[in-house]
Amino acid sequence: MSERNITTTPSTSRSIKSALLTLLVALAQVISAGVAQAADEYKTVAVADPYLEMHTGPGRGYPIFHIVDRGETVEVLSQRTDWFLVRGPDGKEGWVDRAQMEQTLQPDGAITAFEEADQQDFTDSRWEAGLLAGDFGGANIISAYGGYSLNPHVSIEVWGSQILGNFSNGWMGSVNVVHETWPDWRISPFFTLGTGVINTSPKSTIVQGEDRTDQIAHAGAGFRIYATRRFVIRAEFKSYVVFTSRDDNEEVEEWKAGFAFFF
Amino acid sequence: MESRIRVLFLMLPLAALTLSGCAATKNLFGGGKESAPPPAELPQGQVIEPEVERREVKEPEIDTEDFEIGAFAGILSIEDFGSDFVYGLRIAYHVTEGFFVEGTVGQTEAGLTSFEILSGGAPLLSDDDRQYTYYNLNLGYNILPGEAFVGEGRAYNTGLYLIGGLGSTRFAGDDRFTVNFGAGYRFLLTDSVAMHLDFRDHLYDIDLLGEEKTTHNLEAHLGMTVFF
Numbered sequence: 001m002s003e004r005n006i007t008t009t010p011s012t013s014r015s016i017k018s019a020l021l022t023l024l025v026a027l028a029q030v031i032s033a034g035v036a037q038a039a040d041e042y043k044t045v046a047v048a049d050p051y052l053e054m055h056t057g058p059g060r061g062y063p064i065f066h067i068v069d070r071g072e073t074v075e076v077l078s079q080r081t082d083w084f085l086v087r088g089p090d091g092k093e094g095w096v097d098r099a100q101m102e103q104t105l106q107p108d109g110a111i112t113a114f115e116e117a118d119q120q121d122f123t124d125s126r127w128e129a130g131l132l133a134g135d136f137g138g139a140n141i142i143s144a145y146g147g148y149s150l151n152p153h154v155s156i157e158v159w160g161s162q163i164l165g166n167f168s169n170g171w172m173g174s175v176n177v178v179h180e181t182w183p184d185w186r187i188s189p190f191f192t193l194g195t196g197v198i199n200t201s202p203k204s205t206i207v208q209g210e211d212r213t214d215q216i217a218h219a220g221a222g223f224r225i226y227a228t229r230r231f232v233i234r235a236e237f238k239s240y241v242v243f244t245s246r247d248d249n250e251e252v253e254e255w256k257a258g259f260a261f262f263f
Numbered sequence: 264m265e266s267r268i269r270v271l272f273l274m275l276p277l278a279a280l281t282l283s284g285c286a287a288t289k290n291l292f293g294g295g296k297e298s299a300p301p302p303a304e305l306p307q308g309q310v311i312e313p314e315v316e317r318r319e320v321k322e323p324e325i326d327t328e329d330f331e332i333g334a335f336a337g338i339l340s341i342e343d344f345g346s347d348f349v350y351g352l353r354i355a356y357h358v359t360e361g362f363f364v365e366g367t368v369g370q371t372e373a374g375l376t377s378f379e380i381l382s383g384g385a386p387l388l389s390d391d392d393r394q395y396t397y398y399n400l401n402l403g404y405n406i407l408p409g410e411a412f413v414g415e416g417r418a419y420n421t422g423l424y425l426i427g428g429l430g431s432t433r434f435a436g437d438d439r440f441t442v443n444f445g446a447g448y449r450f451l452l453t454d455s456v457a458m459h460l461d462f463r464d465h466l467y468d469i470d471l472l473g474e475e476k477t478t479h480n481l482e483a484h485l486g487m488t489v490f491f
Contacts, residue, residue, distance in 0.1 A: 041323040057420040057451075059360045059408045078326040078455070080490065081360045085454055093454075114325075131364075131400050133429055140440040142400070142431065162431055164440035166468075204436035231358055259364070261356075 042075040042087075045104035045112050052104065054094025058083035066092050074104075079114075122226040122262060123152055123183045130234055130260025137240075137252035139165030145260075152183040159196070170200035174216065180224070190236075192220045198242055215243045224260070232260040328455055328490040331355040335369075335459065337484025341395060341434070343472065345374030353459075353486060355403070365401045365426060369482075370394070373434065376472075387471070392436045397465060399443050401428030411450065420451040432467050432480075439467040445482075459486035 051067040058080045066088065068074055074086040074096075082098040104112045117125075128147040135141065140163070147157035157176040163169060174196025180188050194217070201211045222236025235257040242250040332354045339349035351369030358364065373393040379386055407423035427444040445463030452458060465480040 043323050043325055056410060056418065057408065059405070061408055062410070062420070076325050078328045080328045081357050083360065084325070133400075140429075142429065142440075162438065164431055164438055169438045229358060 042077060044073050044075050045101070045106055046073045047071060048105045048111075049100065049103045052086075052096055052100055054086070054088065054092065054096060055083075056094065058085075058095045060097075062095065066094050076101075117230045117262070119186060119226050121230075122186075122224075122232065123188075125149065125262035128155070128157075128232070128260050128262045130232065130258055132234060132236070132256040132258030134254065134256030134258075136161075136163050136165075136254045139163050139168075141254065141256065143256060143258070147178065153180055154178070155180075157192075157194075159194075163198075163200070166203075168200045168202045170198060172196060172198040172216065174218065176218075186226045188224045188226075190222055190224060192218075192222070192236070192238070194218050198240075212244070214245070217241050217243070218254075220254075227259075230261045230263060232262060234258055234260050329357045331357065331363075331457070331488045331490050333457075333459070333486050333488030335367075335461065335484040335486030337461075337482060339369070339371045339395070339465075339480060339482040341371070341373045341480050342478035343376050344393075345376075347371045347374055349482060349484060351484075353488060355488070360408075361405055363403045363405070363424075365403050365428070366398070367401070367430075368396070368398045370396045388435055392434075395432065395434045397430060397432040397441060399428050399430035399441065399465075401426040401443070403427075403447075405449075420454075422449040423447070424449065426463070432465060435469070435471050439469060441465050441467040455490040457488045457490070459488060460484075461486065 047068050047070050050070050052074065053064045054066040054068065055062040056065050068086075068088045072089050074088050077085040077087055077093065079085070080095075083095045084098070084101050085093060086096050086101075087093045098114065098116075101114065102112060106112050126149050128149070130145055132143045132145070133141065141161050142164070143159055143161040145157050145159040147155045149155040155178045157178055159172070159174045159176065161172040161174075163172060174194045176192045176194030178190050178192045180190045182188055196216050196218075197213055198216050199211065199213045218238045218240040220236055220238030222234065225233040225235075227233050236255075238254045238256075240252040240254060242252060244250055332352075334350070334352050336348070336350040338346050340346040349369050349371035351367055353365065353367045355363050355365040373388070373395050376387060403424050403426040405422045405424045409421050409423075411419050411421045413419065424447050425445075426447065428442075430441050430443065432439045432441040443463050443465045445461060447459055447461040450458045450460075461482070461484050463482045465482065466477055467480075468475055468477050470476075
């Protein structure tokens with residue numbers, strides 16, 4: 001019996017090893033293919049201004065160390081915030097800001113335009129995700145959410161929160177429907193209704209109490225404020241009813257603020 | 264006589280057929296250059312056609328590198344519980360050249376308090392409760408971007424940034440609301456690989472040793488991140 005084990009174990013490990021090796025080789029091939037493909041697929045633009053200024057880093061303070069003359073083409077290697085890493089005809093690489101990049105020409109002669117999220121996308125975008133923190137009936141709350149817009153006015157959101165109090169901790173998950181009355185305003189007010197579950201457990205230093213999971217329902221209102229790019233500032237108030245197994249339902253007020261991205 | 268004329272008339276198309284056959288074979292063997300159609304030299308009025316072809320070229324997308332992901336390792340000093348090795352993960356999203364948002368998770372293990380060592384009595388916490396894990400969500404600002412020069416011929420982009428935010432720390436059997444702030448130094452080895460040196464203070468309230476107090480838990484770590 002033991003002999004059998006000894007003979008089978010190495011062969012199994014060998015087959016796993018060979019499988020892993022095959023996987024690694026395949027992965028390496030995929031990566032090298034990806035790199036090779038990426039290497040010759042950079043967007044090229046032609047300089048239309050008298051010259052294009054290359055900075056040593058992606059920021060306003062970094063000095064200009066090189067220029068590319070009008071009529072020459074550059075390859076756009078990557079983008080970081082509002083800066084573009086470009087490679088000039090002489091192989092030099094440097095960072096160019098958005099304003100200058102928008103003065104270059106594409107191969108078909110059209111002016112280069114970069115997709116930049118604006119307030120219109122703030123209104124029309126489908127997906128949104130964010131982080132908020134605040135006060136939940138005297139306890140601290142940290143929340144994350146993801147939302148999907150059915151139309152500019154109505155969206156559905158899924159929330160997950162961690163509640164950190166002096167006497168108890170807990171988590172909460174909920175589903176909301178959000179209605180924005182004026183979604184095209186920069187400061188857009190909204191109303192929300194939802195339901196979910198809350199779990200509370202007393203802190204370990206407190207002897208009494210037990211873990212509870214209860215259903216909740218809530219109504220609330222707040223603002224989504226368009227900040228910049230894909231950035232939204234959000235603040236809201238929600239009033240919760242916790243359907244406890246005791247005689248009385250608990251009511252909790254929540255104030256939160258934070259930020260979100262739309263995409 | 265009549266039949267002879269008929270034969271002649273028959274011969275004519277036959278000859279034509281043979282000739283055309285010869286021409287065909289000539290073409291087949293590449294000798295028929297003179298009979299090939301004229302090259303596609305379009306008159307001046309027809310320059311529209313190449314433009315249409317150009318529009319079909321799909322422009323490659325520009326690779327955006329606003330995200331930064333990496334790992335770190337260092338030392339975390341837990342108030343009353345000594346200092347220990349800490350390690351974790353970090354992800355950041357650069358919103359503008361100045362501002363970024365960041366999430367970190369880290370883990371360490373608390374040592375013994377001085378009292379536990381001196382008294383030699385029963386430990387305050389079980390081994391499970393000595394596990395110290397945290398997560399933080401921070402807002403950061405690149406306050407002093409710049410360059411560092413190594414030797415005479417090398418320049419690297421660097422940046423000093425400040426961070427502040429909140430999160431939760433699980434320690435001694437409970438989750439605790441944690442505020443953290445600090446400063447870091449980013450040293451870019453290439454345009455997309457960075458080394459970090461970070462100093463942070465994690466603050467939370469704890470009542471483990473009798474009365475509730477706010478503790479400062481100082482962390483210093485070295486990290487490596489990649490922009491993608």
